[in-house]
Amino acid sequence: MANPAVVLTVDPVGPKYPISEQCEMPKITVTAQLQNVTPDPKVPLQYQWKVTLSFNGQGCAHATQRMIKHDDISQVTSTNKFQLPFTQVRGGALTISVTVAVAATTLTASTKDLVVTATNPSVGSLAGAAAPNQTFRKLIRVESGLRQFLSDTCPLFSGDGYGGVGLCQLTSPAPTDDQIWSWKENVKGGWALYKQKEAVARAFPKSVRDGADFKALVKTYNEKRQAKLKATAAAAKPDAGTAAPIPDLAIELPDYTDDQLERDTLRGFNGYAGLHEYRVKVDKDGVLVVTEDPSATKGKAEWEQVTKEERIKFYDQNNVPTNKRGDPNYVEDVESKAGF
Amino acid sequence: MKPAARYGLAYTLLVAFALSLPGRCVLGQAATPGRFLYVIGCDARVDKLDTIAGRQVETYDLAKQTGKESLIPIVHGAFDSCLASQAVYDIKVSMFFTAVPLSNEPKADGTKDYRVLTFSVPRMKLMKQESGGESLDAPPHLELQSERLKILKPSAWMPQTDLDLSAYSPDKAQTPNQILESSGDRVLLRLFTADDKQLVLAVADRKTQKLVRLQGVPTTVAPNVHIVPGGGHVLIEEIRTGEKPEKTGMLALFDGVTGKPQKKLNDPHIRDLYFLAVSPTGRAVYHSSNDYWFVDLKMKFPPAPVSRPVSKGYPAFFFAGR
Numbered sequence: 001m002a003n004p005a006v007v008l009t010v011d012p013v014g015p016k017y018p019i020s021e022q023c024e025m026p027k028i029t030v031t032a033q034l035q036n037v038t039p040d041p042k043v044p045l046q047y048q049w050k051v052t053l054s055f056n057g058q059g060c061a062h063a064t065q066r067m068i069k070h071d072d073i074s075q076v077t078s079t080n081k082f083q084l085p086f087t088q089v090r091g092g093a094l095t096i097s098v099t100v101a102v103a104a105t106t107l108t109a110s111t112k113d114l115v116v117t118a119t120n121p122s123v124g125s126l127a128g129a130a131a132p133n134q135t136f137r138k139l140i141r142v143e144s145g146l147r148q149f150l151s152d153t154c155p156l157f158s159g160d161g162y163g164g165v166g167l168c169q170l171t172s173p174a175p176t177d178d179q180i181w182s183w184k185e186n187v188k189g190g191w192a193l194y195k196q197k198e199a200v201a202r203a204f205p206k207s208v209r210d211g212a213d214f215k216a217l218v219k220t221y222n223e224k225r226q227a228k229l230k231a232t233a234a235a236a237k238p239d240a241g242t243a244a245p246i247p248d249l250a251i252e253l254p255d256y257t258d259d260q261l262e263r264d265t266l267r268g269f270n271g272y273a274g275l276h277e278y279r280v281k282v283d284k285d286g287v288l289v290v291t292e293d294p295s296a297t298k299g300k301a302e303w304e305q306v307t308k309e310e311r312i313k314f315y316d317q318n319n320v321p322t323n324k325r326g327d328p329n330y331v332e333d334v335e336s337k338a339g340f
Numbered sequence: 341m342k343p344a345a346r347y348g349l350a351y352t353l354l355v356a357f358a359l360s361l362p363g364r365c366v367l368g369q370a371a372t373p374g375r376f377l378y379v380i381g382c383d384a385r386v387d388k389l390d391t392i393a394g395r396q397v398e399t400y401d402l403a404k405q406t407g408k409e410s411l412i413p414i415v416h417g418a419f420d421s422c423l424a425s426q427a428v429y430d431i432k433v434s435m436f437f438t439a440v441p442l443s444n445e446p447k448a449d450g451t452k453d454y455r456v457l458t459f460s461v462p463r464m465k466l467m468k469q470e471s472g473g474e475s476l477d478a479p480p481h482l483e484l485q486s487e488r489l490k491i492l493k494p495s496a497w498m499p500q501t502d503l504d505l506s507a508y509s510p511d512k513a514q515t516p517n518q519i520l521e522s523s524g525d526r527v528l529l530r531l532f533t534a535d536d537k538q539l540v541l542a543v544a545d546r547k548t549q550k551l552v553r554l555q556g557v558p559t560t561v562a563p564n565v566h567i568v569p570g571g572g573h574v575l576i577e578e579i580r581t582g583e584k585p586e587k588t589g590m591l592a593l594f595d596g597v598t599g600k601p602q603k604k605l606n607d608p609h610i611r612d613l614y615f616l617a618v619s620p621t622g623r624a625v626y627h628s629s630n631d632y633w634f635v636d637l638k639m640k641f642p643p644a645p646v647s648r649p650v651s652k653g654y655p656a657f658f659f660a661g662r
Contacts, residue, residue, distance in 0.1 A: 210495050211478055211494055212494060223517060223532055227516040227534065268420070271418020274422045319379060319382060
């Protein structure tokens with residue numbers, strides 16, 4: 001006579017169970033069938049279920065050595081059917097085990113080679129979920145080509161090996177497990193980061209205005225201006241004696257325009273590496289460039305976008321290693337892309 | 341038997357005392373003042389250069405010098421702001437101070453908290469950590485005042501950018517000017533005149549209250565003029581002006597006392613490199629990232645630091661004897 005056993009059947013049969021395009025975990029029902037044993041009808045059976053779902057990055061390009069798990073599921077049922085109650089969006093190797101005691105025998109069974117797989121969003125789904133900001137959407141195109149996953153079993157990890165992942169290639173702060181397996185969470189995280197960088201960019205002009213470097217530039221500009229005005233006055237009236245003191249020009253450094261704010265935000269998203277997208281414009285001698293008001297009491301300094309060449313020069317001058325610079329052409333790359 | 345055990349505490353104390361002496365005799369080896377240039381990059385990496393041998397001799401990652409505590413953010417990929425700002429060297433205790441952010445990511449309002457770390461030289465051992473200020477929109481300014489480190493909020497610090505020349509002979513006139521660099525008692529100035537296209541350079545001696553204009557200055561721009569340690573000379577990089585100014589490779593050394601040209605050198609290598617500093621051992625140090633190049637000026641200078649009111653465009657650095 002054959003040995004008593006419990007056999008698992010899974011519905012659907014698998015072995016691949018895709019997470020839906022809308023980031024819903026697959027609905028999987030497992031059934032345990034007793035074989036070669038007849039349970040005592042007076043003793044209710046208890047099926048102890050254990051489900052593990054884990055991903056270790058093996059076989060995935062540029063994956064870091066990071067184990068991502070769905071919380072283990074342990075549940076006891078009195079019936080032989082069990083629908084897996086996933087509570088997190090995760091992919092990877094799926095194992096379902098059951099243990100059931102029949103009379104004096106404990107029977108166990110486990111599934112093999114099952115895998116929860118991923119589904120990339122369509123552009124339509126992405127458009128429905130991403131914040132309605134075309135710059136941010138173009139950024140997603142540059143970061144990932146609108147892909148969360150490289151294949152149905154692998155998230156899209158950044159080629160630099162730093163664990164950046166998904167649609168927004170979230171890198172720093174390190175992406176959460178949810179942001180790795182749920183494209184919606186990745187986009188949400190990307191947008192939060194974008195807004196955070198926007199706040200930093202918005203605060204930047206004030207920090208420059210309050211800084212010693214700008215104050216020093218203003219002082220020097222006024223020194224230079226004074227020299228010129230004194231000479232002009234002396235030439236006009238050679239016998240006028242000591243000229244009256246020339247008051248300093250009040251020089252304003254404006255806040256960013258909307259376009260400038262957007263570009264500096266993009267730069268921040270990629271990493272400033274010590275240099276914002278804009279800097280205060282100076283001439284070749286390092287003197288502030290100012291547009292003077294006709295009243296001659298105030299003037300306006302201006303922002304200058306840092307070109308790719310100047311950015312590389314700054315990094316070379318400040319010993320910023322190549323792998324810490326980000327993309328010197330990032331802002332232009334994003335702006336040249338199509339929105340969606 | 342180990343020497344310390346044989347000679348006991350006295351030997352140990354003697355060795356410890358000798359090692360603590362900055363820039364002096366260490367167990368018979370005389371240190372050359374200002375021989376070594378320490379360059380602190382934006383990513384908190386320190387390159388140690390031997391200016392006499394003309395090569396890089398060591399590299400340290402300050403983030404890995406803080407023991408078990410992670411005091412400098414470890415950043416994967418591009419970082420936000422520099423991970424180390426300023427390097428103030430205290431020759432008396434042979435230590436340097438630098439400001440580091442607590443985290444790479446700024447707070448919601450764009451500010452950061454900072455700490456000031458003290459490292460020994462040359463071992464780069466963390467000696468002390470203290471608060472550098474909270475919720476700052478730029479790193480704090482560090483300054484040695486009366487042999488003590490002062491940590492100033494960026495908004496509370498303003499460099500001196502010009503000199504009142506009304507007491508300086510021969511003109512004793514309040515000529516508008518800009519301090520470009522200074523060292524010792526001498527200050528390298530740009531004098532502003534009626535012709536705002538003309539670059540007029542001068543050296544003011546604070547001690548003697550004398551102002552000397554440089555004569556026969558080659559074509560250049562203000563950022564390419566440098567005072568040497570001690571302020572006795574001025575090094576000028578010749579610039580080919582045009583739409584995009586370019587270095588020609590010609591260097592001219594001027595006497596800071598007479599204002600006259602003293603020496604000319606030509607080194608095509610420097611055309612594509614960035615000026616970093618002149619060492620007390622007489623080398624003009626150039627670089628691009630951590631590729632360094634040394635031009636021997638065949639002179640020696642006092643080991644006095646050079647300060648710049650606006651230090652943008654330069655990594656932090658200092659010279660030390662060891």
